[in-house]
Amino acid sequence: MIKRYSRKELTDIWSEENKYKIWLDVEIAAAQAMEKLGQIPKGVSSIVKKKGKINVKRIHQIESQVKHDVIAFLTSITEKVGLKARYLHQGMTSSDVLDTTFNIQLVQSGKILIKDLDQILKVLKRQAKKYKFAPCMGRSHGIHAEPITFGLKLASFYEEFKRNRKRLVNAIDEVATCAISGAVGTFANINPNVEKHVAKKLGLKVEPISTQVIPRDRHAFYFSVLGIIAGSIERVSIEIRHLQRTEVYELQEYFSKNQKGSSAMPHKKNPILSENLTGLSRMVRSTVTPALENIALWHERDISHSSVERNIGPDANITTDFALVRLTNILDNMIVYPKKMLENLNLTKGLIFSQELMLELTKTGLSREKSYKMVQSYSKKCFSENLDLFDVIQSDKYIMTNISLKKLKTIFSYSKHLKNVNLIFRRVFR
Numbered sequence: 001m002i003k004r005y006s007r008k009e010l011t012d013i014w015s016e017e018n019k020y021k022i023w024l025d026v027e028i029a030a031a032q033a034m035e036k037l038g039q040i041p042k043g044v045s046s047i048v049k050k051k052g053k054i055n056v057k058r059i060h061q062i063e064s065q066v067k068h069d070v071i072a073f074l075t076s077i078t079e080k081v082g083l084k085a086r087y088l089h090q091g092m093t094s095s096d097v098l099d100t101t102f103n104i105q106l107v108q109s110g111k112i113l114i115k116d117l118d119q120i121l122k123v124l125k126r127q128a129k130k131y132k133f134a135p136c137m138g139r140s141h142g143i144h145a146e147p148i149t150f151g152l153k154l155a156s157f158y159e160e161f162k163r164n165r166k167r168l169v170n171a172i173d174e175v176a177t178c179a180i181s182g183a184v185g186t187f188a189n190i191n192p193n194v195e196k197h198v199a200k201k202l203g204l205k206v207e208p209i210s211t212q213v214i215p216r217d218r219h220a221f222y223f224s225v226l227g228i229i230a231g232s233i234e235r236v237s238i239e240i241r242h243l244q245r246t247e248v249y250e251l252q253e254y255f256s257k258n259q260k261g262s263s264a265m266p267h268k269k270n271p272i273l274s275e276n277l278t279g280l281s282r283m284v285r286s287t288v289t290p291a292l293e294n295i296a297l298w299h300e301r302d303i304s305h306s307s308v309e310r311n312i313g314p315d316a317n318i319t320t321d322f323a324l325v326r327l328t329n330i331l332d333n334m335i336v337y338p339k340k341m342l343e344n345l346n347l348t349k350g351l352i353f354s355q356e357l358m359l360e361l362t363k364t365g366l367s368r369e370k371s372y373k374m375v376q377s378y379s380k381k382c383f384s385e386n387l388d389l390f391d392v393i394q395s396d397k398y399i400m401t402n403i404s405l406k407k408l409k410t411i412f413s414y415s416k417h418l419k420n421v422n423l424i425f426r427r428v429f430r
Contacts (some may be wrong), residue, residue: 005280010321013108014314020054022101023073026198027088028052030096030180033197040087048088051081070094091190095301096180099214102309103175104202106222109317110172113229116324117165121158123332125429128154132421135414136250136341137352142242146352147345147417150250150336155428157236164229171225175218178202179210184300212301216294219309223291226316230284233323237274237281240330244271250341254333273330280323287312345414350389351379356411357393364402374399 012018031045055076063072070089078085089097132151137144180195181187187195199206207214243250253271255261261268290312294305345352354375361371378396382389390412393399399408410416 005322006318007322007325009112010109010318011314013105013112014318016056017054019101019105020056020059020073022104023070023097024048024052024054024077025202026097026100026180027074027077029198029201030090030092030194031088032201033191033194034087034090036197037191037193039191040090041084044084044087047084048077048081052077052085053080055080068094070097091182091188091194092180093183093212095210095213096182098306099210100178100180100198100202100204102219102313103177103204103214105313106175106219106317107172107203109321110168110175110222113168113226113317113321113324114165114172116321116328117161117168117229119328120161120324120331121165123328124154124158124161127331127334128152128158128425129429131336131338132425133418134336134338134341135345135418136338137344137347144344144348144352146355147414149418149421150338150341152421152424153239154331155425157232159428160232160235164225164232167225167228171222175222176204177207177214177218178204179207179214181207181210181212184212185210211299213297213305216291216297216305220288220291220295223312223316224288226320227285227288229320230281230323233327234278234281236327236331237277240274240334241271241278244269244274248340248344250337250344252335252337253330254335273326277323277327277330280319284316284319284323287316349382349387350412351382353389353412354379356416357389360403360407360411361399364398 028045028049031040031048034040035042035045058076058079059069059072062075063069066072066075074085074089077088128151130151131154132149134150135147136150136153138146138148178195178199179185180190180198181192182190195206198204240251240253242248244252252269253273255269260266261270290308294308297305358368358371358375361374362368366374374396378389378392381387382392390408393408403411
């Protein structure tokens with residue numbers, strides 16, 4: 001990923017330096033197990049740990065000649081360690097190192113993403129409670145529907161990200177496996193206890209059955225979860241963008257003192273951060289299909305997945321991390337306009353209470369169809385002539401005979417729409 005959309009915590013995980021360091025950790029752990037089993041001389045792992053230094057530039061130089069990254073890595077370590085390095089990688093295959101390392105990097109990334117999600121949840125919870133009873137317009141199809149509260153909007157986002165956190169925890173657990181099983185995964189030239197030792201040493205679980213590679217359905221699950229998280233990020237971002245439109249303007253991204261909104265129009269305050277998150281979410285989701293297609297490899301192993309993972313591994317994780325942190329900052333610093341929310345609630349002059357009026361008419365003996373038709377007719381009149389529904393219906397003798405004025409005033413109030421807010425909040429923040 002480009003630096004503009006990256007944070008050091010994640011780029012460090014996906015750096016070549018860290019990748020080769022994990023390769024060395026895998027090789028050392030495997031050597032320790034082989035020493036205990038009497039398969040290689042004692043002291044190999046300790047001398048490799050002491051003298052084996054990562055030199056990325058040298059690895060690249062060797063790889064340019066041998067055309068194999070793991071061989072280049074082992075050769076570079078041998079140059080530092082000396083003759084005893086010949087005992088490294090005994091009975092192992094490249095995938096043992098590559099796959100175990102890739103999973104470790106995913107676990108490392110996932111743990112940071114969990115922290116990012118925790119921060120979003122913290123901010124959403126605080127903001128939801130702050131605006132718990134701030135009435136605002138609920139919209140369906142982009143059209144005014146019925147009143148809700150801004151706190152309920154935020155509580156909905158909170159619950160979704162809570163599910164995302166649970167999904168990611170499961171995805172990290174799914175991908176946290178180790179395979180040190182040799183060519184085609186049969187342990188023909190390596191003791192299964194080596195795999196067991198490496199897994200324990202590196203905080204992983206043993207892969208029950210590998211076919212030289214760790215099955216890619218595990219990785220597909222992980223990247224699919226990142227795709228879902230990206231969808232949630234975009235959902236919140238689009239809501240912010242819509243609510244910041246001039247015609248709505250119920251909230252606004254924080255706009256700093258010296259910030260400029262447009263090179264041409266000095267008055268502009270654009271929701272650029274939320275727009276940026278919409279774009280980044282698309283990038284993360286674009287990694288899901290290749291991850292799913294990586295599941296089907298030829299026979300016991302091919303490398304059609306390799307080039308895909310070299311791209312999507314860093315890109316999806318780094319971008320998701322950046323997006324989550326940016327979204328947290330937006331939510332934490334957004335400017336909310338409750339008065340504008342009330343103004344928009346009254347924009348259609350009582351039409352948002354049409355359902356309650358219709359339901360009350362059915363209690364007077366009218367069928368639902370007749371009640372609907374009556375209220376719809378008055379609603380159309382109000383739309384076309386810019387009238388208030390409460391005033392218009394008072395000219396209807398049937399309504400005024402069968403529904404008291406006191407009851408009508410109750411219908412045209414927000415109380416019914418707010419009565420279960422506490423119940424919903426208890427469900428979400430229990």
